Amino acid sequence: MTLFMFTDFGVEGPYVGQLEAAIDQVNREIKIIHLLHNAPFANPEASSYLLAALAGQLPGDCIVLAVVDPGVGGERAALVLEADGRFFVGPDNGLLNTIALHSKVTQWFEIDWAPDNCSKSFHGRDLFAPMAAWLYSGLADDKLKPYQARGLSSWPLDLDQIIYFDHYGNAMSGIRYCKRFDGQALKINGHVLTQADTFSSVSKGECFWYENSAGLIEIAANQENAKQLLDLAVGDAVAWSRDDS
Amino acid sequence: MTLFMFTDFGVEGPYVGQLEAAIDQVNREIKIIHLLHNAPFANPEASSYLLAALAGQLPGDCIVLAVVDPGVGGERAALVLEADGRFFVGPDNGLLNTIALHSKVTQWFEIDWAPDNCSKSFHGRDLFAPMAAWLYSGLADDKLKPYQARGLSSWPLDLDQIIYFDHYGNAMSGIRYCKRFDGQALKINGHVLTQADTFSSVSKGECFWYENSAGLIEIAANQENAKQLLDLAVGDAVAWSRDDS
Amino acid sequence: MTLFMFTDFGVEGPYVGQLEAAIDQVNREIKIIHLLHNAPFANPEASSYLLAALAGQLPGDCIVLAVVDPGVGGERAALVLEADGRFFVGPDNGLLNTIALHSKVTQWFEIDWAPDNCSKSFHGRDLFAPMAAWLYSGLADDKLKPYQARGLSSWPLDLDQIIYFDHYGNAMSGIRYCKRFDGQALKINGHVLTQADTFSSVSKGECFWYENSAGLIEIAANQENAKQLLDLAVGDAVAWSRDDS
Numbered sequence: 044m045t046l047f048m049f050t051d052f053g054v055e056g057p058y059v060g061q062l063e064a065a066i067d068q069v070n071r072e073i074k075i076i077h078l079l080h081n082a083p084f085a086n087p088e089a090s091s092y093l094l095a096a097l098a099g100q101l102p103g104d105c106i107v108l109a110v111v112d113p114g115v116g117g118e119r120a121a122l123v124l125e126a127d128g129r130f131f132v133g134p135d136n137g138l139l140n141t142i143a144l145h146s147k148v149t150q151w152f153e154i155d156w157a158p159d160n161c162s163k164s165f166h167g168r169d170l171f172a173p174m175a176a177w178l179y180s181g182l183a184d185d186k187l188k189p190y191q192a193r194g195l196s197s198w199p200l201d202l203d204q205i206i207y208f209d210h211y212g213n214a215m216s217g218i219r220y221c222k223r224f225d226g227q228a229l230k231i232n233g234h235v236l237t238q239a240d241t242f243s244s245v246s247k248g249e250c251f252w253y254e255n256s257a258g259l260i261e262i263a264a265n266q267e268n269a270k271q272l273l274d275l276a277v278g279d280a281v282a283w284s285r286d287d288s
Numbered sequence: 289m290t291l292f293m294f295t296d297f298g299v300e301g302p303y304v305g306q307l308e309a310a311i312d313q314v315n316r317e318i319k320i321i322h323l324l325h326n327a328p329f330a331n332p333e334a335s336s337y338l339l340a341a342l343a344g345q346l347p348g349d350c351i352v353l354a355v356v357d358p359g360v361g362g363e364r365a366a367l368v369l370e371a372d373g374r375f376f377v378g379p380d381n382g383l384l385n386t387i388a389l390h391s392k393v394t395q396w397f398e399i400d401w402a403p404d405n406c407s408k409s410f411h412g413r414d415l416f417a418p419m420a421a422w423l424y425s426g427l428a429d430d431k432l433k434p435y436q437a438r439g440l441s442s443w444p445l446d447l448d449q450i451i452y453f454d455h456y457g458n459a460m461s462g463i464r465y466c467k468r469f470d471g472q473a474l475k476i477n478g479h480v481l482t483q484a485d486t487f488s489s490v491s492k493g494e495c496f497w498y499e500n501s502a503g504l505i506e507i508a509a510n511q512e513n514a515k516q517l518l519d520l521a522v523g524d525a526v527a528w529s530r531d532d533s
Numbered sequence: 534m535t536l537f538m539f540t541d542f543g544v545e546g547p548y549v550g551q552l553e554a555a556i557d558q559v560n561r562e563i564k565i566i567h568l569l570h571n572a573p574f575a576n577p578e579a580s581s582y583l584l585a586a587l588a589g590q591l592p593g594d595c596i597v598l599a600v601v602d603p604g605v606g607g608e609r610a611a612l613v614l615e616a617d618g619r620f621f622v623g624p625d626n627g628l629l630n631t632i633a634l635h636s637k638v639t640q641w642f643e644i645d646w647a648p649d650n651c652s653k654s655f656h657g658r659d660l661f662a663p664m665a666a667w668l669y670s671g672l673a674d675d676k677l678k679p680y681q682a683r684g685l686s687s688w689p690l691d692l693d694q695i696i697y698f699d700h701y702g703n704a705m706s707g708i709r710y711c712k713r714f715d716g717q718a719l720k721i722n723g724h725v726l727t728q729a730d731t732f733s734s735v736s737k738g739e740c741f742w743y744e745n746s747a748g749l750i751e752i753a754a755n756q757e758n759a760k761q762l763l764d765l766a767v768g769d770a771v772a773w774s775r776d777d778s
Contacts, residue, residue: 045557047550053455054545055299056324057342057502060292063321064346067290071319074561076553079546084456085511097547101554113511116486163486165501210543211574241606241653256655257547266575266603298700300544301569302587302747305537308566309591312535316564329701330756358756361731408731410746 045074046179047101049094050110050167051082058165062108062172069176078107082207083277085113087138089206092217095141096257098129108167108175109133116163121154121170123178123187132175134166140198152187205231205262205279212268215261216281220254229262230282234273236262248272290319291424292346294339295355295412296327303410307353307417314421323352327452328522330358332383334451337462340386341502343374353412353420354378361408366399366415368423368432377420379411380435385443397432450476450507450524457513460506461526465499474507475527479518481507493517535564536669537591539584540600540657541572548655552598552662559666568597572697573767575603577628579696582707585631586747588619598657598665599623606653611644611660613668613677622665624656630688642677695721695752695769702758705751706771710744719752720772724763726752738762 046066052058059080066073078097083089090111098107112119112134120135126146131139132154143149154174161169177183202217209215229236229252239251248267255261260281263269291311297303304325311318323342328334335356343352357364357379365380371391376384377399388394399419406414422428447462454460474481474497484496493512500506505526508514536556542548549570556563568587573579580601588597602609602624610625616636621629622644633639644664651659667673692707699705719726719742729741738757745751750771753759 045554045561047554049546051455055326055455056294056322058454060321060323061342061345061501064290064292064323067319067321068347071290074557076550076557077546078550078554081545097551100551102558114488117488162501164498168501209548210541210545243604243607253654256551256652256658296700300571300700301539301567303699305566305568306587306590306746309535309537309568312564312566313592316535359733362733407746409743413746 044104044106044179045076045102046106046108046175047076047078047098048108049079049082049090049097050108051084051086051090052080052110052167054080058167061165061168065168065172066176069173070180073176073179082111085111086277087111087113087134087136089202089204089217089277091138091141092202093207093215094138095145096219096259098131098142099145100257101129103128105129106175106179107131108171109138110167110171111138112136112166115166120190121166121174122190123152123154123174123183125150125152130178132171132178134171137194137198140192140195143192143195144198144200151190151192153190154186155188156186203281205275205277205281207277208270208275211263212270213255213261213263214269214273214275215255215257215259218260218281219258220260224260224283227283229260230284231262232273232275232279235284242266289349289351289424290321290347291351291353291420292321292323292343293353294324294327294335294342295353296329296331296335297325297355297412299325303412306410306413310413310417311421314418315425318421318424327356330356331522332356332358332379332381334447334449334462334522336383336386337447338452338460339383340390341464341504343376343387344390345502346374348373350374351420351424352376353416354383355412355416356383357381357411360411365435366411366419367435368397368399368419368428370395370397375423377416377423379416382439382443385437385440388437388440389443389445396435396437398435399431400433401431448526450520450522450526452522453515453520456508457515458500458506458508459514459518459520460500460502460504463505463526464503465505469505469528472528474505475529476507477518477520477524480529487511534594534596534669535566535592536596536598536665537566537568537588538598539569539572539580539587540598541574541576541580542570542600542657544570548657551655551658555658555662556666559663560670563666563669572601575601576767577601577603577624577626579692579694579707579767581628581631582692583697583705584628585635586705586709586749588621588632589635590747591619593618595619596665596669597621598661599628600657600661601628602626602656605656610680611656611664612680613642613644613664613673615640615642620668622661622668624661627684627688630682630685633682633685634688634690641680641682643680644676645678646676693771695765695767695771697767698760698765701753702760703745703751703753704759704763704765705745705747705749708750708771709748710750714750714773717773717775719750720774721752722763722765722769725774732756
């Protein structure tokens with residue numbers, strides 16, 4: 044089994060190392076893979092669609108420690124979601140909602156435990172990381188209680204917005220690709236982009252849309268930075284238009 | 289046992305990977321956690337206070353490879369510090385001083401070894417990483433000799449300055465929190481900030497100070513970037529004022 | 534044995550974690566070290582000289598997963614290069630050429646395998662990472678066929694250009710140091726730089742050239758950022774002049 048991390052902590056330090064140290068204290072044999080540490084800052088909604096797309100490609104029995112938690116220290120609950128065999132540990136702020144909506148079988152739990160010296164600003168280290176380590180180790184049952192998820196019915200299955208920029212400046216949307224988009228033009232920020240099959244099938248610097256390797260609609264430029272070329276930001280609306288419209 | 293790294297090398301490459309490769313050559317079974325790789329650039333003094341705060345929360349028997357070393361290749365000695373059971377490996381430029389001052393039992397050693405082909409610009413790889421690996425493996429004794437630390441008596445216990453910005457733009461100071469600060473206002477760059485308990489207890493974009501998860505006084509903004517909002521830099525002076533002053 | 538990664542994927546996410554997950558699916562016991570993930574963007578030529586310098590210092594029996602692949606999804610072949618005992622897995626776009634030229638014994642193979650659901654934009658995850666894992670595990674033979682490398686005869690042994698900036702703003706060139714450069718001045722962007730032995734042997738902010746820890750000619754400034762001070766970019770030409778010229 045593998046424990047994946049998905050956070051907005053940044054990878055340089057010190058928070059990711061502190062998560063690892065907390066896990067190391069529970070069980071030194073846990074295999075950790077850092078999936079992503081630059082989730083959209085303080086944005087659980089956008090992060091939720093990115094997490095769902097990436098998590099859908101992970102092994103069927105993994106643990107995911109997911110922390111994008113601007114409300115840390117406030118009233119939001121601390122959760123575990125079991126979704127089609129995978130376990131997700133994170134805050135109750137929407138971050139896990141999209142996974143639940145895209146899954147067949149789900150079960151929600153609230154974490155019914157806290158350390159004596161829990162900080163008010165870093166539940167990732169003090170609460171979620173130990174919980175993930177216990178789940179991995181089969182020692183979590185007595186620290187969980189059933190939970191009734193709220194607000195899922197009003198949460199859209201896809202998000203028609205930009206949710207993430209990768210290292211290259213490619214812009215991922217919260218829209219899962221399906222065949223009906225083929226041949227349609229994508230409208231964003233006053234630009235109209237056509238579909239391309241591969242980066243190298245368009246000329247250098249040309250912008251296009253395509254189904255990315257996580258199954259999402261993505262806006263990219265061949266060998267250049269689409270974010271800068273099109274002046275994009277997280278939250279920008281994505282729309283479609285038939286060529287004949 | 290775990291080996292933690294604390295450097296200003298940046299995590300993208302290639303220096304951190306080269307540290308790992310050097311350790312791998314000595315002992316393939318060493319467990320490594322990357323605590324921090326964006327220590328204040330070429331600033332051993334500020335780094336010293338950050339390292340001491342973070343190291344105080346690590347397991348009691350760890351090894352810490354600590355490299356912020358602008359004087360590499362010059363005259364500064366190469367050291368090992370044993371402090372309350374933890375071992376620190378790094379340059380003699382102040383980086384390890386704060387740990388020593390905050391510890392009960394300390395012992396200093398000078399590294400009495402160098403490889404034949406030691407580079408002049410990367411002692412992290414050529415000297416400190418192998419040394420940390422030997423310490424971890426119980427093979428260091430014949431490569432160390434006693435050392436007399438210098439200048440510790442003039443080194444302050446806390447540093448009344450900004451020492452580090454995290455991924456969110458939160459500004460850490462070199463001041464450890466204690467109860468006497470409660471209710472005081474913090475003055476920085478002409479701004480006066482009040483204390484808050486949690487990020488979510490102030491409005492979005494509001495700046496405040498609080499005790500961070502490493503026990504340091506930190507300046508932050510709810511869901512925004514305090515560094516940018518207050519135009520802060522490493523080295524900016526932090527002062528206190530009673531509300532009635 | 535150790536598997537090293539060298540890419541332009543950025544380390545924050547999600548691509549590096551996805552490479553690790555793909556390797557984890559093949560063999561959970563593979564030891565991975567992240568050598569570099571900020572190779573010059575979409576620039577296999579510059580990356581090739583950096584990779585060759587770094588790889589020459591790696592253990593003699595390692596696997597290197599090397600992906601800088603702007604032509605992904607197009608016609609370029611997918612290769613394995615065995616060079617003096619080390620194995621390199623990557624695209625046929627020049628990235629592996631410098632290693633081949635600097636090695637004594639080389640053998641080229643084409644990857645004769647693809648997964649059913651291979652993406653068009655992420656062969657690192659779908660093709661190269663599994664291949665590297667099979668090589669590591671001794672399971673690759675039936676997925677390789679001999680390959681005839683092209684264009685090597687016109688590829689220079691050294692590249693007289695800036696190829697990479699490190700975390701500090703130091704500028705690496707594609708030129709390997711040799712003694713005949715000693716005492717020569719280096720010309721770049723209208724600046725003339727003299728040689729220095731160590732960072733601390735020049736004054737703060739002074740720019741100089743030296744042999745870096747990977748054996749390349751590098752331009753640096755003591756405790757400051759040479760890239761910014763000299764306004765450098767990847768591709769800038771490096772030239773030499775005798776002091777008496």
